[in-house]
Amino acid sequence: MSRAARAGSAGARFAGWLLPGAVLAATLAAWEAFVALSGTPAYVLPAPSRVLRTLAADWPVLAPALGVTLRLTLAGFASAAAGGVLMGVALTRSRWAELAFSPYAVILQVTPLVAIAPILVIYAGVTATVYLSVFLVAFFPVLAATMAGLRAADPALSDLFRLYRATPAQRLFQLELPSAAPFIAAGVRTAGGLSLIGAVVAEFVAGAGGAGSGLAYRIVEASYRLNVPRLFASVLLICVAGLLIYAIVSVACAALVRRWRPQGG
Amino acid sequence: MTGAPARPLSATAPALVSLAGVGKAFDNGVVALQGVDLAVAEGEFLALLGPSGCGKTTVLRLIAGLDEPSAGAIAGQALAAREGGLGYVFQDATLLPWANVADNVFLPLRLAGVARRDADERIAAMLRLVGIDGFAGALPHQLSGGMRMRVAIARALVTRPRLLLMDEPFAALDEITRFRLNDDLLRLKHETGCTVVFVTHSVYEAVYLSTRVAVMSARPGRILREIAVDLPARRDDALRRDPAYLALCAEASAALHAALAGSPA
Ligand SMILES: Nc1ncnc2c1ncn2[C@@H]1O[C@H](COP(=O)(O)OP(=O)(O)O)[C@@H](O)[C@H]1O
Ligand SMILES: [Mg+2]
Numbered sequence: 001m002s003r004a005a006r007a008g009s010a011g012a013r014f015a016g017w018l019l020p021g022a023v024l025a026a027t028l029a030a031w032e033a034f035v036a037l038s039g040t041p042a043y044v045l046p047a048p049s050r051v052l053r054t055l056a057a058d059w060p061v062l063a064p065a066l067g068v069t070l071r072l073t074l075a076g077f078a079s080a081a082a083g084g085v086l087m088g089v090a091l092t093r094s095r096w097a098e099l100a101f102s103p104y105a106v107i108l109q110v111t112p113l114v115a116i117a118p119i120l121v122i123y124a125g126v127t128a129t130v131y132l133s134v135f136l137v138a139f140f141p142v143l144a145a146t147m148a149g150l151r152a153a154d155p156a157l158s159d160l161f162r163l164y165r166a167t168p169a170q171r172l173f174q175l176e177l178p179s180a181a182p183f184i185a186a187g188v189r190t191a192g193g194l195s196l197i198g199a200v201v202a203e204f205v206a207g208a209g210g211a212g213s214g215l216a217y218r219i220v221e222a223s224y225r226l227n228v229p230r231l232f233a234s235v236l237l238i239c240v241a242g243l244l245i246y247a248i249v250s251v252a253c254a255a256l257v258r259r260w261r262p263q264g265g
Numbered sequence: 266m267t268g269a270p271a272r273p274l275s276a277t278a279p280a281l282v283s284l285a286g287v288g289k290a291f292d293n294g295v296v297a298l299q300g301v302d303l304a305v306a307e308g309e310f311l312a313l314l315g316p317s318g319c320g321k322t323t324v325l326r327l328i329a330g331l332d333e334p335s336a337g338a339i340a341g342q343a344l345a346a347r348e349g350g351l352g353y354v355f356q357d358a359t360l361l362p363w364a365n366v367a368d369n370v371f372l373p374l375r376l377a378g379v380a381r382r383d384a385d386e387r388i389a390a391m392l393r394l395v396g397i398d399g400f401a402g403a404l405p406h407q408l409s410g411g412m413r414m415r416v417a418i419a420r421a422l423v424t425r426p427r428l429l430l431m432d433e434p435f436a437a438l439d440e441i442t443r444f445r446l447n448d449d450l451l452r453l454k455h456e457t458g459c460t461v462v463f464v465t466h467s468v469y470e471a472v473y474l475s476t477r478v479a480v481m482s483a484r485p486g487r488i489l490r491e492i493a494v495d496l497p498a499r500r501d502d503a504l505r506r507d508p509a510y511l512a513l514c515a516e517a518s519a520a521l522h523a524a525l526a527g528s529p530a
Binding site: 175 | 329330331351357359373404
């Protein structure tokens with residue numbers, strides 16, 4: 001994408017859409033033809049057209065499930081982004097706070113979510129587990145990026161603020177946070193990609209417990225019932241949801257970077 | 266005038282800042298300065314000349330209160346504590362990359378709690394003074410190196426400081442730009458009446474600008490020689506070929522070579 005943008009020509013940008021589109025169309029056509037010609041039954045491999053028809057037919061079941069997953073993902077992601085930035089600010093204000101809490105941030109990060117989720121389900125219930133799981137996977141990248149960014153302020157500018165007797169608040173809001181903005185944007189972008197994974201993992205774990213109505217739960221359910229067309233339709237929806245989150249986060253982060261690192265690079 | 270002047274060369278005015286037996290050793294064991302005696306007289310243009318790494322920047326940082334001496338005493342440091350008493354121009358322009366020219370010049374006032382609308386006139390006057398009016402809305406990365414340095418000078422002067430500290434501000438600029446900024450700086454000093462301490466490793470720049478040159482020894486730095494620059498206050502390009510100017514340059518150059526003699530290159 002960035003290479004196409006650098007080339008700057010409309011042709012390159014067109015090719016950036018046209019070529020993947022052509023690959024997709026060719027793959028789908030081959031898939032459709034293979035299923036039709038070989039007579040493969042839909043419970044083994046549904047044709048793309050069948051998947052789309054199932055998506056339309058099962059929309060009353062799948063749409064609410066998608067809504068639940070998206071809502072919890074976005075809520076967990078937003079809390080993690082806000083919490084990561086706040087915690088990053090707090091930990092860089094005090095050496096003691098950093099010493100006391102950083103090990104736990106690392107422990108949370110290195111412990112696989114799939115291992116924690118069953119514990120969460122017992123105490124927090126399904127909905128809260130999905131929300132907390134998203135929070136757990138999205139929090140650390142934002143925290144780490146914020147801390148790195150706050151420390152990356154130009155030392156000469158830092159001296160300048162000292163020279164003019166800037167208050168801690170002035171230093172934070174007029175120097176450190178603006179310097180950290182591109183870092184925070186990168187951390188938030190990573191967190192955005194992880195958050196849907198967090199939601200899906202939690203729903204898988206919670207779904208095995210028998211409750212829940214998120215999209216991943218519908219995947220587990222369809223898989224148990226060997227409802228393969230619906231399985232494919234659900235995966236397609238999850239994929240679209242992931243792309244949507246990626247697009248929203250990318251646009252927001254690009255705006256953040258443009259504002260606070262105008263020279264680029 | 267009261268009392269006997271400590272130093273014949275600064276006999277014309279009382280000292281604004283004076284260093285007596287100042288030493289500076291860093292935590293890593295580097296002894297940057299040892300026994301520095303230096304008095305900065307009100308109204309003078311003092312050039313601090315020395316080989317790179319001899320502690321010139323350290324002297325400025327000590328005067329500004331950005332570092333504490335490990336030996337000796339500095340009188341007049343209170344200047345730094347008094348709001349707006351001191352301006353500092355770093356080797357790089359050191360501007361906020363996300364703020365436009367006017368906002369960058371506004372920074373010292375903003376940190377002092379001045380409202381923007383009360384500062385507008387002063388900012389405009391500063392931009393005129395340094396010759397960049399018309400670029401108030403430009404971002405730093407849109408400016409040339411010379412113009413960025415003009416913004417940094419405007420920012421340093423916006424508080425109307427009594428003392429302006431400049432650390433090799435023109436070292437990174439091409440010669441034509443440097444000559445123009447030299448002339449503009451002399452005009453600025455005239456118009457504002459501030460005292461200037463100007464660090465450079467260029468003999469020609471030191472003599473062209475200053476009323477006095479202090480030559481520093483190689484590390485650990487101390488003041489090796491002081492040379493009074495008895496040239497007319499009005500200086501222009503013709504001076505660069507003036508025999509009196511060239512003789513002073515030769516004298517400063519010899520002192521600089523003496524500073525380097527006996528120290529590894
Ligand atoms: N914060 C620091 N910690 C350790 N050594 C330093 C520090 N700042 C400067 N120095 C060392 O002190 C010496 C003088 O530095 P400096 O004042 O920057 O020299 P100059 O400005 O004349 O080139 C150099 O050898 C430099 O490496
Ligand atoms: Mg230096």
